[in-house]
Amino acid sequence: MTAAVPERPLPAPDEPDTAPFWAATRSHKLTYQVCLDCGDVVFYPRRHCTGCLSGSLDWRASAGLGTVYTFTVIRQHGHPYFRSRLPYVVGWIDLAEGFRMLAEIAVPPADAAVGLPVQLSWEDHAEVSIPVFRPA
Amino acid sequence: MPGAAIAGIHEFDKRVAGGLSKLQIKAECARLALADAGLTWADVDAVYDAGESGFGSGLTIAEYFGVNPRVVDTTSVGGSSYEFHAAHAARDIAAGACRVALLTYGSTAHSESRAIGTGARRPPAEPQPAANMDLPYGMTLIGSYATVAQRHMAQYGTTAAQLAEIAVTTRAHAVRNPAAVAGLADIGIKRTGEITVDDVLGSRLIADPLHLLDCCIVSDGGGAVVIVSADVASDIRKPPVWILGSGEAVGYPGFGSDITTTAAVSSGPEAFGQAGIGPDEIDIAMIYDSFTITVLAILEDLGFAKKGEGGPYVAGGRLRFDQPGGPALNTDGGGLSSNHPGMRGIFLLIEAVRQLRGESTSQVPGARLAVAHGNGGQLGSRHAAGTVILGRE
Structure with a gap:
């Protein structure tokens, strides 16, 4: 009998803020967000801009x-x-x-x-x- | 005098709780701290609780103690919770909302064999977004602090030997504290005497550049602090220790931010400003010593040394209780060598009060002013900073 090989703990794929980030990794895209109103980069992913009050964020690939x-x-x-x-x-x-x-x-x-x-x-x-x- | 003073303190005397629960530790410390002040349960009209004993402590802790609070505050910011609680209690008392505030802490971290610093066996069931981004990479709590030390070394030339000086100093203070010495033995530490810089550098690396002896111990423990209004303070058993100023802040990672600068850079000036004093007037520096780098970075951010100059500043035993040229650091032995049950912020307040009453085992003669700085969460990542300035009459 061989012992089970331990596996890397993986992120929850359905955590609402970060789900799109992890979904994109399946096609080897490292994504981040840019605010469409003020241009700030937002990371980790969220639904709001941390620089201004905008809720309009665009996903980009690094x-x-x-x-x-x-x-x-x-x-x-x-x-x-x-x-x-x-x-x-x-x-x-x-x-x-x-x-x-x-x-x-x-x-x-x-x-x-x-x-x-x-x-x-x-x-x-x-x-x-x-x-x-x-x-x- | 200002509006609020610490009137009673108690530190749980053991580092292994011997089957007591967290609640039992909290209640034992609470009644002995109230007795220290010459007060009773009936005098307590405000409770502050970080929630370590379980869900909904704001609902349950008053019933367990048998008190009737008009103020309930469950601020929970890790090890800095008690500096936040002290700040809030002083404000609540100044606003007339309460007169006798009770802060308590109880932990059985050692008895539970909690590997606080080196990572859990399982990821959390419902991760927060930030944690969900970080969990695949195997970072540990110690590792997070180690990234601060690594960057501090690269940016300023700080050395491992300079960091080690902090552990050497706190151990020297612990050796003079019988409760700390007994505790070190009780939790299984074989060498309970003084240590040298070479001992620290020769201990195994846990997360580079932090060695085993750069890290705090894991113990059981607990404590209680009673904070009262000026009218109550006029009639207590021991000399009151006044809260002269406080500051609160949080820090988190981000592009372009300096990981070697902690949230103390915001909480410190606020607290010193309220107190109307500067770091050079401080006799006793009770600085959260989860790790040696924690102390080094916070000493800089509080203004004891310029940013980047903490390494040379701590060298040569400057922070020993019997050395001139700087404040006495963590004279109870600190988290590095006396006790660290997970959130040791309450002990910073307790030992500062002992010093200002003249009751410390490493007493600084005539100590007048102390700073207690709690750090919660993880430096290098999300963390909270609470600074409290204390003084005797």
């Missing part, structure tokens, strides 16, 4: 190029999947389009650095794909 704003190397985790992956790098990525997102960075811990240029790739699952950044 080119997936950015830099590592900061990061950490996770060496201890309570979840079986993440424990099986230790150590791994997670950080905040500044995307060229003007938003900041948390993501895993597929880089050996010793090579992780603030300011590292990164580009988007994808890890596919049945209902969503997970963005993963690699050195550009």
Whole structure:
């Protein structure tokens, strides 16, 4: 008998604000919102602009190029999947389009650095794909 | 004098609750804090509760204690809840809405083996949108603070040894506090004596650049604080400790924001401004020490050091209770070495009061002014900041 291989925890696909974001990942699109009235970038996704009072937001797809704003190397985790992956790098990525997102960075811990240029790739699952950044 | 004073305090004396519930811990601390003030249950006309004992605490906590409040406040902002509660109690008293406010906390985090810092086994059943964006990546609470430390190092040249100084200082204070020493042993920490910078740097990395000894302990615990109006304060057992100013703020991630700057940069100036004093006048700095980086960033944001200069500032034992050149930091031993049951903001108020009464185990002679700064949520991500300035007559 073999033990079940632990799986990555995945986002709820039907959470109302973020459902469109996760749906778009299935076609490998990293989306963000731009306010049609004031032009502000909104991220994470919402139904309202956080800059003005507008409720008119447009979805755009990012080119997936950015830099590592900061990061950490996770060496201890309570979840079986993440424990099986230790150590791994997670950080905040500044995307060229003007938003900041948390993501895993597929880089050996010793090579992780603030300011590292990164580009988007994808890890596919049945209902969503997970963005993963690699050195550009 | 201003309108509201802390009249009674009590800290639960154990770090392992031995089968007591959170509610039992809260009630024990409440009655002993009221006794400390020379008051009774019948005097309490306002309750402040962060909801840690279960759903709907605003409905149930008064009945459990047996009090009849005219003010019920269930502000819940993590570890900073108690600084927010103290601020609200002072305002409610100043407005004449109540005269005797009771703040309580109880936790059995250690007995429940809650891995607060390193992540849950399961994601939440109904995630909030922000959490639903972050949960696939395996970030932990400690990791979130670590991203602040990493950026602070890259931006300002701060070193791991400088961060370690904070843990060394709080342990030195803990060693002088018998409750902390007994507690460290009770929760299974083998070395309960003083530690060095090399000990911190030699402990294992949990989330780079934070080592095990950069992280707070996980204990059971609880406490209570009684805040009263000036007329009640004139007739209590111990010298009143006055609330001179307060500030509240929240922070969250965003493009272009500086992750090394916490919401304390807003709550601090508000509190100091109300009090009419500056950081250089503070004798006692009770700063939420979930991690060493928490203290470093908040000391800067409160104005004890310029942004980016916290590393050199904390070096050389400056923040020890018996050293000149800066305030005494977390003289009870802090969350790093005395107790951290999950939301330790109430202990910041309690130890500040001990110092201003002259009752601390690491007493600063003649201490007059203290700051208690609570941090809730997670630095590097969503967090709350509550600053309270306290002074004796």
